[in-house]
Amino acid sequence: MSPKIGRPPKDNPxxxxLxxxxxxQExxxxQECAExxxxxxxxxxxxxxNLLKAELDRQ
Incomplete structure (x- = not known):
């Protein structure tokens, strides 16, 4: 058989x-921030x- 073709699996897929x-408006x-x-x-x-998590970690 030939080796698998495609992207390699990620460590944390x-x-x-959600x-x-x-x-x-939200x-x-x-969209505006991303652009x-x-x-x-x-x-x-x-x-x-990540910003929310960092804020909680500071408290």
């Missing part, structure tokens, strides 16, 4: 889906989560 409900805010920082919406949300 993002395999959990569905949230947002207002139009969605637009995330200004030239990152994806997912990365913008992850940065927000």
């Amino acid at each position: 993002r395999n959990i889906n 569905n949230i409900r947002l207002t139009k 969605s637009a805010d995330i 200004k920082m030239k990152i994806t919406r997912t990365d913008a949300i992850m940065k927000g989560i």
Whole structure:
């Protein structure tokens, strides 16, 4: 058999889906931040989560 083809597996894969409900304004805010920082919406949300975690760790 030939070796597996495709991307190698990640050490910490993002395999959990989280569905949230947002207002139009909240969605637009995330989109605006992502565009200004030239990152994806997912990365913008992850940065927000990391900021919250860092704030909790400081307390």
